[in-house]
Amino acid sequence: MTEPQHALGPMAGRVALVTGASSGLGRATAVALAQAGADVALLARGRQDLEQAAAEVERAGRRALVLVADLADAEALTGAVARVVEAFGRVDVLVNAAGTDVPAPVAELAVQDWDRVVAVNLRAPFVLAKAAFPHMRSAGGGTVVNVSSVAGKRGWAGAAAYCASKFGLTGLTQALAAEGRGHGIRACVLYPGAMATSWGVWSPDEREQAQGGRPPASKALPPQEVAALVVWIATAPAELVLNEAVVSPLEEQGWP
Secondary structure, three states, rough: OOOOOOOOOOOOOOOEEEEEEOHHHHHHHHHHHOOOOOOOEEEEOOOOHHHHHHHHOOOOOOOHHHHOOOOOOOOHHHHHHHHHHHHHHOOOOOEEEEOOOEEOOHHHOOOHHHHHHEEEEEEHHHHHHHHHHHHHHHHHHHHEEEEOOOHHHOOOOOEEHHHHHHHHHHHHHHHHHHHHHHHHHHEEEEEEEEEEOOOOOOHHHHHHOOOOOOOOOHHHHHHHHHHHHHHHHHHOOOOOOOEEEEEEOOHHHOOO
């Protein structure tokens, strides 16, 4: 962790914690927040990829904190928030971008696989928000962004665990918004469609069409564009709340 080179940008003086920050949307979001002026704590399981992402944050002139943890380990997540506060003194923005899936028909889906998907996609955002909320309240406000999916708006075959966890994320976000409102804490849930990342969520039709290579740009969102939306949410005027947003490529198959 290095000292910042500058303190410019709309998020100067603020601290963000981003999960799934080693790749895809999480990594793009961590970098975008740093470019907006925030110091960033990056949390995921893979240290090597996390350190590479942290280097991008530092190249943007901000401090980076690498947090290696399993998103299914509640105790490790609580400890991660404590480390962020110890290192930076605060946590202003929490972005739950990590996700996992075990595609299988309900009849073939193992209970332990269901539990793993729900633990990472739904329980982890709850645990992290629970740990971060007291610090946000003491600071007079904060922002939680929970990254769902169009699979959190419409279920499809072979994705029972994933869809259930992402539908559940909507209820969690609404509860966080209701509890945080009186303390200046905002909560928003995003529903991205297919993204141009190494791990993406696709409807059955999209998955079939994408075999053999990346889909055309009209059918996949660049993660940097969704990350820019996260920055906008975190820097919007305090009296403005974006409760939820569906963002999809022009030719999205899974929504509407």
